[in-house]
Amino acid sequence: MKQTLITLVEDKPGVLNRVASLFRRRNFNIESLSVGKSETPGVSRMTIVANEPDSHKRGNLYFNLLKLVNVIAVKDVSSLPCISRETILVKMATGPDQLNDLNEVVKKFGARIVDMGSESTIIEAMDEESAINNMVDALQPFQITEIMRTGKITMRKGKTHNVFSNNINSEPDDLSWTPDHITAYQN
Amino acid sequence: MNQTQKNITGAEIIWESLVQEGVDVVFGYPGGAILPAYDALNKYRDKIHHVLVRHEQGATHMADGYARSSGKVGVAIGTSGPGATNMITGMATAILDSSPMVCITGQVPSNVIGSDAFQEVDITGASIPVTKHSYLVTDIKDLASTIREAFFVARTGRPGPVLVDVPKDIQNESTEFIYPTEPINLPGYHPPTETNESHLQEFADMVNEANKPVILAGHGVLLSRACKEVMDLAEKASIPIATTLLGIGGVPDSHPLVLGMMGMHGESWVNHAIQDADLLIACGMRFDDRVTGTLKTYSPNSKKIHIEIDASEINKNVLVDLAVHADLGTVLRQVNPRIESSKKADWLQTIARWHNESQSRDIINLKSEQLMGAQIIREIWEGTGGKALIVSDVGQHQMLEAQYYQHDEPRTLLTSGGLGTMGFSLPAAIGASFHEKDREIWVIAGDGSIQMMLMELATAMQENVNINIAIINNGYLGMVRQWQQLFYDARYAETPISSPDFVKLAGAYNIPAYRVKTLENIIPTMKKAQATKGPSLIEFIVEEHGMVYPMVPAGVGLHEMIQRPRSENGQSKNQEETVE
Numbered sequence: 001m002k003q004t005l006i007t008l009v010e011d012k013p014g015v016l017n018r019v020a021s022l023f024r025r026r027n028f029n030i031e032s033l034s035v036g037k038s039e040t041p042g043v044s045r046m047t048i049v050a051n052e053p054d055s056h057k058r059g060n061l062y063f064n065l066l067k068l069v070n071v072i073a074v075k076d077v078s079s080l081p082c083i084s085r086e087t088i089l090v091k092m093a094t095g096p097d098q099l100n101d102l103n104e105v106v107k108k109f110g111a112r113i114v115d116m117g118s119e120s121t122i123i124e125a126m127d128e129e130s131a132i133n134n135m136v137d138a139l140q141p142f143q144i145t146e147i148m149r150t151g152k153i154t155m156r157k158g159k160t161h162n163v164f165s166n167n168i169n170s171e172p173d174d175l176s177w178t179p180d181h182i183t184a185y186q187n
Numbered sequence: 188m189n190q191t192q193k194n195i196t197g198a199e200i201i202w203e204s205l206v207q208e209g210v211d212v213v214f215g216y217p218g219g220a221i222l223p224a225y226d227a228l229n230k231y232r233d234k235i236h237h238v239l240v241r242h243e244q245g246a247t248h249m250a251d252g253y254a255r256s257s258g259k260v261g262v263a264i265g266t267s268g269p270g271a272t273n274m275i276t277g278m279a280t281a282i283l284d285s286s287p288m289v290c291i292t293g294q295v296p297s298n299v300i301g302s303d304a305f306q307e308v309d310i311t312g313a314s315i316p317v318t319k320h321s322y323l324v325t326d327i328k329d330l331a332s333t334i335r336e337a338f339f340v341a342r343t344g345r346p347g348p349v350l351v352d353v354p355k356d357i358q359n360e361s362t363e364f365i366y367p368t369e370p371i372n373l374p375g376y377h378p379p380t381e382t383n384e385s386h387l388q389e390f391a392d393m394v395n396e397a398n399k400p401v402i403l404a405g406h407g408v409l410l411s412r413a414c415k416e417v418m419d420l421a422e423k424a425s426i427p428i429a430t431t432l433l434g435i436g437g438v439p440d441s442h443p444l445v446l447g448m449m450g451m452h453g454e455s456w457v458n459h460a461i462q463d464a465d466l467l468i469a470c471g472m473r474f475d476d477r478v479t480g481t482l483k484t485y486s487p488n489s490k491k492i493h494i495e496i497d498a499s500e501i502n503k504n505v506l507v508d509l510a511v512h513a514d515l516g517t518v519l520r521q522v523n524p525r526i527e528s529s530k531k532a533d534w535l536q537t538i539a540r541w542h543n544e545s546q547s548r549d550i551i552n553l554k555s556e557q558l559m560g561a562q563i564i565r566e567i568w569e570g571t572g573g574k575a576l577i578v579s580d581v582g583q584h585q586m587l588e589a590q591y592y593q594h595d596e597p598r599t600l601l602t603s604g605g606l607g608t609m610g611f612s613l614p615a616a617i618g619a620s621f622h623e624k625d626r627e628i629w630v631i632a633g634d635g636s637i638q639m640m641l642m643e644l645a646t647a648m649q650e651n652v653n654i655n656i657a658i659i660n661n662g663y664l665g666m667v668r669q670w671q672q673l674f675y676d677a678r679y680a681e682t683p684i685s686s687p688d689f690v691k692l693a694g695a696y697n698i699p700a701y702r703v704k705t706l707e708n709i710i711p712t713m714k715k716a717q718a719t720k721g722p723s724l725i726e727f728i729v730e731e732h733g734m735v736y737p738m739v740p741a742g743v744g745l746h747e748m749i750q751r752p753r754s755e756n757g758q759s760k761n762q763e764e765t766v767e
């Protein structure tokens with residue numbers, strides 16, 4: 001199973017560099033990483049997807065991320081109920097003559113045609129990764145020429161897990177964003 | 188102390204901040220981008236002693252050596268570009284050995300950053316993998332708080348090097364200065380502060396149930412200042428202690444429960460004890476491959492407790508049964524009262540038997556026409572009453588030092604363990620001498636290693652530091668030659684190494700120097716060196732093909748070591764033998 005980590009970092013220059021450097025240095029493979037502003041000023045939020053089957057290596061990755069001084073919190077949500085989405089733009093060498101066939105696929109996957117010229121069409125879609133993959137497969141006949149995917153963004157279901165009030169340690173029954181003890185590391 | 192100063196320059200803020208952090212000695216080398224700071228230094232001469240080094244790598248090792256011997260943060264300063272890149276080896280050395288250090292570098296002016304300006308290197312980026320954290324100061328208003336934060340990060344939690352890069356224009360600008368006192372706000376930095384009650388009890392239960400426990404004492408024992416607590420635990424439950432290379436000195440070598448160094452060149456009884464144990468209590472160590480041998484057969488029947496302040500070290504190499512993520516001393520103070528006293532006579536006798544079996548093989552009991560490294564270390568131990576601060580370099584002599592010099596006091600051995608940085612010893616000893624003003628200091632270096640940082644002899648002379656430099660000259664990069672002998676059919680590719688006439692060389696620096704070729708001459712010559720105020724040097728000519736045994740070859744189990752040869756004169760005969 002892939003490992004999905006929600007990571008809150010200080011919004012400072014070079015932080016992305018530090019995270020990326022960590023992955024490379026420790027020989028962990030990043031599948032995708034998306035980053036943007038969070039609800040809290042000064043805090044960026046990342047969704048990192050790593051592909052590491054060994055559970056102890058996963059733990060090691062988790063604690064190495066947390067060790068970075070600019071990383072405020074990390075939560076491994078790999079096996080928790082979450083909403084995960086990915087956005088994709090696909091350009092195809094397809095014009096209006098194939099509109100009907102294309103529309104069928106677009107409808108089926110809840111995508112949208114956002115640009116159409118005489119020789120090219122761009123569609124956008126946002127969905128779970130597997131649905132996006134299926135859509136890409138279904139679009140193969142239309143001569144795909146470019147693909148841009150954002151990588152996965154993830155949010156846990158249920159109540160808000162606010163970690164940046166004044167203390168990064170949330171309530172005990174809430175998520176523990178900092179490791180109180182290692183043996184508790186799961187996933 | 189904390190009044191506001193109006194209109195002081197960034198350069199002055201650097202020194203003011205260092206003074207506020209209690210720094211009284213720094214090691215550095217000037218250059219264009221750090222010129223303003225050096226200009227301002229003149230105003231702080233009464234508070235801070237600046238040691239002009241001969242190579243910025245030397246400055247970092249000096250700061251590191253100062254930090255390791257004092258427990259305080261060491262400071263190294265350099266210019267941008269080549270000055271900064273010269274410091275990278277020193278930062279890497281410090282991070283692998285958890286040594287608290289702050290490196291301050293000048294940077295090209297802010298407006299040309301990114302333009303490949305003269306002597307521009309992105310040292311903040313380049314140093315990411317070799318620092319605990321790094322900063323590029325972009326606003327003079329942040330300068331003081333950044334330096335303060337750097338010291339805080341360097342010395343707390345698992346210590347390590349922190350870099351602060353200060354562009355030249357920021358050194359030149361002026362602002363109002365007040366050293367911040369509010370709590371440091373680092374939302375992402377949280378070394379553990381509490382221990383978990385259930386873990387403490389489980390810890391105690393595991394110890395109380397064990398019949399064949401071994402304590403593995405690492406550098407963390409020293410860093411956490413937990414020497415007494417570890418001994419308390421050991422004595423109460425009669426637990427033998429094995430140390431890592433950097434753990435040496437954390438527990439007294441002469442104590443009957445202290446077995447000695449474990450791992451690749453650990454004595455056989457130490458490694459056997461670990462392999463045979465039913466409980467390992469790992470204290471502030473990280474199961475480096477040099478101490479475990481192959482993990483497949485590492486201590487197969489033991490439960491393992493790991494007390495470690497850095498969470499990312501736990502379950503990294505060796506999976507443990509109980510992980511205690513906390514400060515070692517704090518944990519032991521809470522656990523020790525729950526430990527039942529016990530004698531464990533059987534276990535200790537078993538280890539003693541292993542011990543006696545292998546002692547007959549000891550090098551210093553062998554006869555040889557030529558001097559041997561081990562004998563020199565033994566004599567230095569005698570001649571210093573076992574009380575010196577030893578700074579060893581990297582190679583065979585380093586391992587022999589660890590085997591044959593008994594350290595009974597904390598922080599009396601400084602050596603580059605994790606990175607194995609040749610050249611470390613001379614500058615680190617110079618740095619340490621600024622803390623250990625009254626203790627006798629000995630550098631123990633190989634003929635290869637000393638030549639890596641020879642230029643720092645000039646610094647030793649300039650500062651007239653009271654250090655004795657012992658060069659163990661075997662004419663080889665001995666440790667690499669040993670591997671070639673054992674694993675590459677004795678094809679000695681580029682390991683024979685020539686040296687200058689060290690006695691003459693020292694003469695050029697006005698450093699008194701001696702050459703010793705016989706056992707009888709060691710102590711008398713040492714006495715001369717010891718009587719010298721300021722640096723002195725002794726070159727020992729030793730057997731060329733000496734080996735360090737026991738040795739656990741890379742990739743095999745700790746119990747599969749090559750023992751010392753048994754025959755009387757057979758030190759160089761190299762009879763390999765595997766002992767189960």
Ligand SMILES: Cc1ncc(C[n+]2csc(CCOP(=O)(O)OP(=O)(O)O)c2C)c(N)n1
Pocket residue numbers: 580581582583584585606607608609610632633634635636637639659661663664665666667
């Ligand atoms: C900077 C650096 N380069 C290379 C090595 C690899 N190396 C490890 S030990 C050693 C030989 C050391 O020779 P010497 O200082 O003469 O010590 P000896 O083993 O002969 O006692 C070498 C080259 C190293 N550890 N550090």
Ligand SMILES: [Mg+2]
Pocket residue numbers: 582633634635659660661662663664665
């Ligand atoms: Mg040598």
